[in-house]
Amino acid sequence: MERETLISKWLDNNLNDQELEAFKKLEDYDDLVKLDRSLQGFKADNYDPASELESVLSSIKSKKEISVHWFKPFMKIAAILAICFSLYYYTTTLDTTVSTEFAQKTTLSLPDDSSVSLNAKSLLIFNRKEWKKERDVELEGEAFFKVSKGSSFKVITKTGTVTVYGTQFNVKERDNYFEVICYEGIVGVTYNSQLTKLKAGDSFLIIDGKLIVTEKENNATPSWLNNESRFKSLPYREVLAEFERQYGVSIEAENIDENQLFTGSFSHNNIDIALKSITLPLHLKYSKTNNTITLKRD
Amino acid sequence: MEKQLHDNICEEQLFSSIFKKHSKDLHNFLYYKYGELLNPKDKVQEAFIKLWENCRKISPDKAKSFLFTTANNLMLNEAAHQKVVLKHQQIKPKSYTNENPEFLMQEAEYMQKLQAALSNLTEAQREAFMMNRVEGKRFKEIAEILDISTKAVEKRIYGALEKLRKDIKEL
Numbered sequence: 001m002e003r004e005t006l007i008s009k010w011l012d013n014n015l016n017d018q019e020l021e022a023f024k025k026l027e028d029y030d031d032l033v034k035l036d037r038s039l040q041g042f043k044a045d046n047y048d049p050a051s052e053l054e055s056v057l058s059s060i061k062s063k064k065e066i067s068v069h070w071f072k073p074f075m076k077i078a079a080i081l082a083i084c085f086s087l088y089y090y091t092t093t094l095d096t097t098v099s100t101e102f103a104q105k106t107t108l109s110l111p112d113d114s115s116v117s118l119n120a121k122s123l124l125i126f127n128r129k130e131w132k133k134e135r136d137v138e139l140e141g142e143a144f145f146k147v148s149k150g151s152s153f154k155v156i157t158k159t160g161t162v163t164v165y166g167t168q169f170n171v172k173e174r175d176n177y178f179e180v181i182c183y184e185g186i187v188g189v190t191y192n193s194q195l196t197k198l199k200a201g202d203s204f205l206i207i208d209g210k211l212i213v214t215e216k217e218n219n220a221t222p223s224w225l226n227n228e229s230r231f232k233s234l235p236y237r238e239v240l241a242e243f244e245r246q247y248g249v250s251i252e253a254e255n256i257d258e259n260q261l262f263t264g265s266f267s268h269n270n271i272d273i274a275l276k277s278i279t280l281p282l283h284l285k286y287s288k289t290n291n292t293i294t295l296k297r298d
Numbered sequence: 299m300e301k302q303l304h305d306n307i308c309e310e311q312l313f314s315s316i317f318k319k320h321s322k323d324l325h326n327f328l329y330y331k332y333g334e335l336l337n338p339k340d341k342v343q344e345a346f347i348k349l350w351e352n353c354r355k356i357s358p359d360k361a362k363s364f365l366f367t368t369a370n371n372l373m374l375n376e377a378a379h380q381k382v383v384l385k386h387q388q389i390k391p392k393s394y395t396n397e398n399p400e401f402l403m404q405e406a407e408y409m410q411k412l413q414a415a416l417s418n419l420t421e422a423q424r425e426a427f428m429m430n431r432v433e434g435k436r437f438k439e440i441a442e443i444l445d446i447s448t449k450a451v452e453k454r455i456y457g458a459l460e461k462l463r464k465d466i467k468e469l
Binding site for chain 1: 310314317318321322325326329330334338339342343346347350384385386408409412413416428430431432433434436437452455456459462463466
């Protein structure tokens with residue numbers, strides 16, 4: 001048998017008896033055995049798996065490995081909860097806004113059963129969350145309030161602030177026009193940081209920054225709640241502006257003195273009858289094209 | 299294909315059994331390849347700790363190759379290839395009775411030559427050869443450990459033997 005194969009088989013401890021004899025007869029047998037014996041001196045350090053395992057396990061346990069187990073899912077849940085909570089918080093503390101368009105009216109109740117009727121083209125803002133602490137509403141336009149008794153109730157407008165203590169009153173704030181009429185109880189109106197107190201039937205009217213003295217109000221509610229706009233000695237342009245808001249039209253007045261005072265009313269239900277009721281007393285003619293109404297002298 | 303009982307090894311029992319199975323082979327592999335200066339025992343520990351840290355990603359049948367690759371890389375990080383010198387103990391087989399000074403000197407000289415010759419082997423030759431000669435592992439076992447074919451193991455070991463004998467004669 002070939003020498004190389006014999007040595008290979010010897011290396012692999014795979015010699016049978018016959019081959020072993022042949023191997024022993026090789027000339028370099030002694031050499032190989034000597035080499036093999038000497039190699040034993042180079043044996044690796046003794047390695048004890050049991051004790052090494054123990055030290056590995058103890059160093060593994062000293063690291064806080066388990067924390068990874070719950071930390072990641074915990075963070076996921078926490079993040080979801082945080083998002084839900086902030087969403088909830090955001091939506092509940094958000095201001096509530098109610099607005100009306102041209103020719104639209106609405107009535108809503110506030111968190112304490114006070115009620116508000118909004119006239120056309122008006123805007124009301126209040127905060128449900130803060131309601132128990134402060135009964136504040138912001139108003140642009142015209143609204144009628146029935147306030148249930150309780151802490152002070154404030155209506156904040158650009159022109160002035162109205163403070164009340166359980167009452168019924170109407171606030172109308174339009175361009176250069178600010179009117180408060182008290183129907184029940186007492187209302188305090190702050191205008192230019194001056195407080196005016198109104199009793200039932202009193203009204204407070206500012207036009208172009210001037211205080212106008214008006215008669216006692218005899219009706220129990222403002223006329224617009226009954227789909228009618230009533231005017232007592234008011235400039236004609238206020239009448240036209242109100243008409244535009246109620247019917248969503250635009251009015252062009254030709255050669256007409258818009259400052260002349262007008263006393264009367266118009267209905268919100270029928271535009272033709274309404275037009276007649278504001279033009280006939282002043283001897284005016286009107287023509288209608290689409291959404292534009294032109295007024296002319298007779 | 300055999301169905302895996304565990305898809306990862308994050309279990310102390312399983313981890314321990316893997317340790318018992320591979321740690322000694324891994325240690326000897328590192329020792330013969332890189333010598334003892336670079337602390338093969340520590341590298342074995344580090345490799346197993348890395349295995350535990352990544353236990354979720356590693357299936358039991360991948361553990362061995364992960365361990366060997368990791369430990370090998372740990373060694374390479376530390377050692378810019380330097381000559382590996384294996385230390386040796388004096389062996390005194392009892393069969394020798396005629397221990398005269400001359401014989402002892404010859405013996406010491408031979409050991410030095412052998413040591414130098416071992417250093418001259420390539421890493422691949424040395425790891426395979428020493429596992430075979432000193433640890434008494436068969437070609438097939440070494441092939442499994444190193445993830446190479448039996449034929450390649452035979453070639454490495456035979457080549458190592460020839461080279462050693464040649465070097466010893468020349469020195």
